Amino acid sequence: MGSLDDVIAWRDGHVVAIDQRLLPGELRMLHITGVDDLVDAIATLAVRGAPVLGAAGALGVALAVRQGAREGWDAARLDTEVKRIADARPTAVNLRREVEAVAAVIPSGPDAVEAAARAVLDAAVDASVRMSSRGAEYLASSLGSRPLTVHTHCNTGALACLGWGSALGVVRALHDRGALAGVIVDETRPLLQGSRLTCWELAQLGIPHQLACDGAAPFLISRGMTDAVVVGADRVAANGDVANKIGTYSLALAARRAGIPFVVAVPESTIDAATSGGEQIPVEQRAEDEVTHVLGTPAAPPGTRALNYAFDITPADLVTAIVTEDRTIHPNG
Ligand code: MRU
Secondary structure, eight states: OOSGGGSEEEETTEEEEEOTTSTTTOOOEEEEOSHHHHHHHHHTTSSOSHHHHHHHHHHHHHHHHHHHHHHTOOHHHHHHHHHHHHTSOSSOHHHHHHHHHHHTTGGGOHHHHHHHHHHHHHHHHHHHHHHHHHHHHHHHHHHOSSOEEEEEOSOOSHHHHSTTOSHHHHHHHHHHTTOEEEEEEEOOTTTTIIIIIIHHHHHHHTOOEEEEOGGGHHHHHHTTOOSEEEEOOSEEETTSOEEEETTHHHHHHHHHHHTOOEEEEOOGGGEETTOOSGGGSOOOBOOTHHHHEETTEEOSOTTOOOOOBOEEEEOGGGOSEEEOSSOEEOTTO
């Protein structure tokens, strides 16, 4: 076992997921049987990416129900454990949304909970495939039928979304149509989701790509080396402001300056009508040693302090289009 079809699943009463911390060096599956291990897997980015966090949250509720039955939890304890899953990371709205949706089914019993959790995964796959082809259609109709070079950030493929992915699904759909020249992938410091995960997925799919340092991106865009920036998001506010991996905002600024589209591909489940604008989105701050170290090796003098905001907010006025499985939104009319 272990392929892009096995990113996260419910098997024999527990959660099985690719341990994304080990990629690209090793493809190893995690077998998660309790809430502590699931919360740890989410917090340490063994499972990550907004829709996959939603899937992990949904399956986590089923896991908590099973563990509670095994260990004799009362309703209050089950509620506490479910809330710990929802709180494991703050920015991606999918996590809390799917935990709450599946938790609402708890009164119907464990079988209903497991069915509801599995349905979240099926919906994520379906959304990703529809969003991917809608995004490819949008880019082809805006930019013409010539093969396009797309610049992307972080990891937004199956590892992050199931199915085809979001932004990387759009790339895949362009490739399938013969409409893709190649992909420029930001390495995505500090945790290197671009180089470790996106390059791994693109290699598996046989899609041509080149890796770039994050700091190079605005320069490459200014030199006309890309036709469009396409990214995913962890949360889109009601006004169209976009929270995504740190470094996304500089791509949007560069795209605007160069006059190329900045497109956000997200499932509807990532749009948060309850959050009116980007200033209300909680931006996760992570441990300083993720910045002072690279893959565990010190990269700064001992004692160096670091800022580690995991996400940034791109204001809606820089967003050309938000493509979902159901619609294409133009935040600026
Ligand atoms: O910290 P991560 O790796 O979970 O961040 C993931 C991203 O920022 C992705 O771009 C985002 O979840 C979009 S994937 C639909």
